[in-house]
Amino acid sequence: MEQNTYDSIVVGAGIAGLTSATYLARAGQKVLLIEKNKEVGGLVNTFTRDGFQFEAGVRALENAGVIFPMLKDLGIELDFVESPVSLGIENEIIHIKDIYSLKDYQQMLTRLFPEDKDEICNLMVIIRKVMKHMDVLYGIENPAFKDLKTDTSYLCKQLLPWLPKFLLTMGKINGMNMPVEDYLKRLLSNDSLRDMVAQHFFKNTPTFFALSYFSLYLDYFYPKGGVGRLAEALHDKFLRYGGAFAMQTSVISIDAGKRQVVDNKGLSYNYNHMVWAADLKTFYQQTNTDKLQAKIARAFEKKKAPLLASRGGDSVFSLYLQIDEPLHSFRQIANGHFFYIPSAKGLGNTHWGELKTMLHNWADTSRQDIYNWLDKFTALNTYEISIPGLKDELQVPPGKTGMIVSLLSDYDLFKQIKEDGWYDDFKKALEDRMIRVLNNSIYPMLANKLIKQFSFTPLGIKERVGSSEGAITGWSFQEQIPVMHKIQYSDRSTHTPIPNIFQAGQWAFSPAGVPMSILTGKLAADNILKRARRY
Numbered sequence: 001m002e003q004n005t006y007d008s009i010v011v012g013a014g015i016a017g018l019t020s021a022t023y024l025a026r027a028g029q030k031v032l033l034i035e036k037n038k039e040v041g042g043l044v045n046t047f048t049r050d051g052f053q054f055e056a057g058v059r060a061l062e063n064a065g066v067i068f069p070m071l072k073d074l075g076i077e078l079d080f081v082e083s084p085v086s087l088g089i090e091n092e093i094i095h096i097k098d099i100y101s102l103k104d105y106q107q108m109l110t111r112l113f114p115e116d117k118d119e120i121c122n123l124m125v126i127i128r129k130v131m132k133h134m135d136v137l138y139g140i141e142n143p144a145f146k147d148l149k150t151d152t153s154y155l156c157k158q159l160l161p162w163l164p165k166f167l168l169t170m171g172k173i174n175g176m177n178m179p180v181e182d183y184l185k186r187l188l189s190n191d192s193l194r195d196m197v198a199q200h201f202f203k204n205t206p207t208f209f210a211l212s213y214f215s216l217y218l219d220y221f222y223p224k225g226g227v228g229r230l231a232e233a234l235h236d237k238f239l240r241y242g243g244a245f246a247m248q249t250s251v252i253s254i255d256a257g258k259r260q261v262v263d264n265k266g267l268s269y270n271y272n273h274m275v276w277a278a279d280l281k282t283f284y285q286q287t288n289t290d291k292l293q294a295k296i297a298r299a300f301e302k303k304k305a306p307l308l309a310s311r312g313g314d315s316v317f318s319l320y321l322q323i324d325e326p327l328h329s330f331r332q333i334a335n336g337h338f339f340y341i342p343s344a345k346g347l348g349n350t351h352w353g354e355l356k357t358m359l360h361n362w363a364d365t366s367r368q369d370i371y372n373w374l375d376k377f378t379a380l381n382t383y384e385i386s387i388p389g390l391k392d393e394l395q396v397p398p399g400k401t402g403m404i405v406s407l408l409s410d411y412d413l414f415k416q417i418k419e420d421g422w423y424d425d426f427k428k429a430l431e432d433r434m435i436r437v438l439n440n441s442i443y444p445m446l447a448n449k450l451i452k453q454f455s456f457t458p459l460g461i462k463e464r465v466g467s468s469e470g471a472i473t474g475w476s477f478q479e480q481i482p483v484m485h486k487i488q489y490s491d492r493s494t495h496t497p498i499p500n501i502f503q504a505g506q507w508a509f510s511p512a513g514v515p516m517s518i519l520t521g522k523l524a525a526d527n528i529l530k531r532a533r534r535y
Contacts, residue, residue, distance in 0.1 A: 007532070315409050323401040378434055
């Protein structure tokens with residue numbers, strides 16, 4: 001085999017690409033993994049700044065019947081700690097410990113909205129049903145990481161009894177596929193109460209996915225050393241299996257007929273199979289199908305048009321804080337993973353409606369109009385707060401605290417402001433408002449003890465990860481999703497119109513996340529190995 005010819009090339013060393021590449025290398029294939037950054041993991045990454053360790057994207061992990069079986073199958077050992085979650089609205093805070101904490105959640109909402117007591121009770125009944133569905137959905141180790149030919153105990157005692165329950169549960173889940181906002185309108189008459197539930201999620205998030213979050217909170221865990229340890233462990237395993245890496249390298253063209261890719265350094269590589277684990281729009285933009293069979297080329301073009309017309313999902317703005325205050329002060333308030341809403345009034349139309357109007361009428365919108373909107377946006381929003389040191393004290397210098405504060409954000413707003421030349425001013429204005437809101441509500445010690453602040457915008461996500469519109473979970477829920485995205489068809493979600501090219505990761509499935517990225521990465525590798533055996 002020529003030096004630049006590979007059994008498989010995997011593009012993108014996020015968690016999906018790392019999974020695919022590692023399994024292909026373990027099977028004895030000659031594999032090249034291409035990554036545009038100088039580090040692996042994509043948004044599953046931990047970085048250090050002035051002795052403080054922070055997460056670049058994902059704040060904690062959930063097993064979902066996938067991560068632990070994958071680690072066991074690959075012989076990877078990591079140390080984990082639980083990552084308990086707190087929920088807060090104004091001065092009300094609950095700590096989620098187990099399923100019985102749902103009662104605490106109900107009581108918190110009832111104290112804030114006493115006139116809606118009966119509707120809150122009905123909502124809790126539905127969330128309990130969703131939690132039972134989740135127990136079924138992730139009730140066993142995923143069979144993709146099992147050898148069903150040799151593990152007859154798993155096959156007979158776990159998988160076969162589980163399958164009928166799974167199929168029944170999927171029918172119920174599909175019946176809750178409408179946008180969560182529409183579903184909640186049937187249950188909750190109070191607009192502010194609906195916001196307390198719905199504004200945790202991306203616009204038009206499917207109801208089941210949204211209401212399953214209480215189950216997911218119970219499943220969160222954190223690798224000692226940060227979530228990036230997961231990506232680093234896969235990277236190390238891939239290298240031990242003899243895989244080759246091309247870091248700080250971008251694919252700029254793909255000739256699907258010649259089975260060849262060209263990178264930004266002018267080097268070309270030939271492949272028998274490929275896994276595309278990067279931005280899917282980029283794949284369709286860069287791929288030349290001239291030398292393919294006419295039937296395959298037509299199928300590719302038919303898929304390409306609606307996919308390029310589709311929009312990536314919502315993004316986030318993340319604020320990073322270095323604080324001269326010991327962890328103990330923050331531990332007394334909430335856990336290291338904390339969802340907090342400073343006002344029970346709710347965002348209402350502030351995020352989606354008012355912002356859309358401003359963007360549509362941008363020429364008539366002044367900076368002061370935007371700052372006035374930003375005041376409401378930050379005062380009424382839901383904040384996801386992560387304090388790595390409360391999960392692993394080695395993540396911060398002694399006596400100090402590092403904090404990550406995130407909120408859902410719009411790529412187009414940041415893009416427009418950057419084009420207008422006041423991007424840095426806007427970032428600083430948003431940072432300062434977030435700090436002020438938290439200082440005046442839940443963390444009164446914050447402003448006076450602040451050492452340093454910096455932030456990561458949707459434009460930064462697009463630059464780092466390459467995802468269209470800076471999306472972090474794949475496709476927008478506000479329009480038809482252009483890829484196979486139902487969980488029962490996970491295997492099919494890895495196929496592209498080109499038979500020897502597969503896709504994996506957040507852009508192949510929605511709603512996505514680390515478990516689905518790992519699963520689709522494994523399934524893409526399995527499909528390649530099946531094809532290789534046939535030939």
